[in-house]
Amino acid sequence: MSQTTLSSPVSEPRPGENTWIWLIKIVTGPLLIIVLGLHLAVNHYLGTMASGLMTYQDIIQYYQNPIIPTIEIIFLVTVVTHCLIGLRGIILDTNPSRNVLSIVTWLLVILGVSFVGYGIWLAVAIASQG
């Protein structure tokens, strides 16, 4: 974090965030609202449990339709992207140094790719249990 002194010059603009990153964040947002709405409705209303939640068997059966794991994976990619770009934005608000930002960005990318990879594996694993 840089300290402002009486004589410091105004810093050169830094490329930590730009139009495209912001656009991805705001495009994934509304997309999430739609997909999340569907996801919540299905997972809390269509299950055989009294509460509407799905049991293990409900989920396995549900995943036999290939559209379902496809939508869930799209949902996962969207939510992880939106979430991690947002988190990075919060960190950017604290004026991290170039090095710290670089480390944070890589960590978030690794985290994002890991979770999406894990999610794809899980969706395939569930679908194949039918």
Add this chain to the structure above:
Amino acid sequence: MTETWNITLRVYRQKDGEAPHFDNFGMEVNPDEYVLDAVERVWAFHDRSICFRHACHHSTCGACGMRVNGAEKLTCITLIRDVTHNGATLKVEPLRNFPVVSDLAVDMGHFYRKMERVGARSVLPVPEAEIENPSREWKPEDAQYLRLSDCIECGLCISACPVMATTAEYLGPAPLAAAQDNGIRRKPALLSIVDCEDGVWRCHSVFECTTVCPSFVDPARRIMDLRKQVVGARFRKLFGKA
């Protein structure tokens, strides 16, 4: 008969080498006086060491910005009766997010340099001045008439912005509003200055800047417009129509 209130003026004090603290001054005031009048009277009759900035006393110079009971105000146009009541305390502190030089006076240098960076215009041709309900349609020759920019560079918006609290590098509301006033089309060099983490994308639509602006700049609206300009410019560049 002039109304008289008895209030306590609680003034933030910070001198070189001393810990910050508040000094309380009991005083009689006319509630239709301004907060700046009260501060000046304390300086004149109680404590000549109080340091504060003031100049025009009619909201055109932007020098007297302070926090009054926690909220950013231009003290020369803030009536005492609007911010306190008889028998109460009136707390006066320096603006947030600027280094304190002494007591209520802050160092605005970094802010002024940001305004210079974006080429903030002090005067602009009347047709470009966004005057509400003009008396007639502007003609091309009206461009010879100049109007002072609404922004008086008082810094209240910088103080009120929650993002400015955590990063000094963010351009901030007033410089971004000045960039919008210039326009990306008119000054393409502004694109790289504002399309970055220190520019428009650091704004989180809090709108505090517009709330506290005493001069009708409406910085938040201008930042939103600047975003549109930036997105438009980037898409034009992408499709080769820059």
Add this chain to the structure above:
Amino acid sequence: MDITRNQPSAGRFWSWFIPIRRDIGSWAFALNRVTALGLTFYLFLHLVILGKLAQGPGAYDEFLVLTENPLIKLGEWAVAAAAVLHGLNGIRIILTSFGVGVTRQKQLFYGFMAIAIVVILFFTARMY
């Protein structure tokens, strides 16, 4: 001269979450940030828990019993409420970012929060 006081610093992030004496926009910002962090935490927790589905029916259905626990139910309610609030506030941000409703952004916020309350009441009734 100590000019470092009163200056921006990362350590002041707490001020984002305490919008005392600030206008409604600051409260909206604080709400959006709190819900964002809460939903992020929930997202990763949720993904980890779903791993039980790959361990067979026993592991997952055992977890389902937990969902009847009142504290867990309250947590789920909080997540759903957070999603509604964050989503609707996000729409306000997108709209104002493209110049829609900028001069009426407070009314936009109040309107969206009214919708949020209706939705929250709806699924609260459904859950309880």
